[in-house]
Amino acid sequence: xxxxxxxxxxxxxxxxxxxxxxxxxxxxxxxxxxxxxxxxxxxxxxxxxxxxxxxxxxxxxxxxxxxxxxxxxxxxxxxxxxxxxxxxxxxxxxxxxxxxxxxxxxxxxxxxxxxxxxxxxxxxxxxxxxxxxxxxxxxxxxxxxxxxxxxxxxxxxxxxxxxxxxx
Numbered sequence: 001x002x003x004x005x006x007x008x009x010x011x012x013x014x015x016x017x018x019x020x021x022x023x024x025x026x027x028x029x030x031x032x033x034x035x036x037x038x039x040x041x042x043x044x045x046x047x048x049x050x051x052x053x054x055x056x057x058x059x060x061x062x063x064x065x066x067x068x069x070x071x072x073x074x075x076x077x078x079x080x081x082x083x084x085x086x087x088x089x090x091x092x093x094x095x096x097x098x099x100x101x102x103x104x105x106x107x108x109x110x111x112x113x114x115x116x117x118x119x120x121x122x123x124x125x126x127x128x129x130x131x132x133x134x135x136x137x138x139x140x141x142x143x144x145x146x147x148x149x150x151x152x153x154x155x156x157x158x159x160x161x162x163x164x165x166x167x
Contacts, residue, residue, distance in 0.1 A: 002059050003042040005153045008097075010067040012047050016129030017122030020068035020139055021045070023131070024120075024146060031147065040153060049095045054103035054112075062155055063115040065097040066146070068122035074134070075141035076120045078149075080162045083112060114155035116162060118142060 009025035011018040022045050032038045044056055049065075057063055069077070083105045084098035095103070101112040120142040123132045131139070149158060 003040055004061040005041045005064065006056050006060050007041055007043050007064045007066065008049065008053065009043070009045045010047070010049060010065065014127060016124040016126050017068050017132050017135040018125050019131060020120045020122055020135060020142070021066040023139060024066055024142055027143065028146060028150070032150065037150065041150065049097060049100050051095060051103050053100050054107055057100070057104045057112050058108065060113040062153055063113050064118060064149065065115065066118045069119040070122055070125065072119045072121040074121045075138035076118060076145060077165055078116065078118050078145060078162055079165045080159055081115050081117055114158070116158050118145060119165070
């Protein structure tokens with residue numbers, strides 16, 4: 001049976017704080033196993049969102065996108081999103097989460113599952129950098145938020161916890 005919740009972690013582990021999403025996902029997998037919730041969640045890591053990720057939304061009841069953000073309020077922002085047309089990109093890649101939801105709507109001819117973004121403030125994104133000191137602290141705050149969300153994978157509860165993005 002397909003897990004009801006899909007979690008996307010977007011980022012490049014070789015680009016400093018851009019590794020935030022993948023590092024949180026790496027930490028989440030054993031936590032879910034310890035909590036006996038691995039069957040409820042599918043974890044997907046990628047450098048960037050692509051149109052193909054719309055297919056990963058099929059049959060889900062909830063979606064979460066984790067990413068690092070430049071200019072995001074510290075330590076993080078958590079908010080609900082809906083489908084939105086992405087601006088024309090240079091290729092068929094580089095979609096924002098709202099664009100993935102829109103592609104799903106176009107392909108499936110149905111509304112996507114309720115979706116949310118956990119955007120963690122990053123400071124430095126240079127190639128070859130490690131995680132910055134401020135980002136380490138932001139990751140810990142994000143980890144607390146992420147485990148809270150995963151303990152209660154319910155769209156209504158997540159909506160009640162969600163704020164409004166500031167960027």
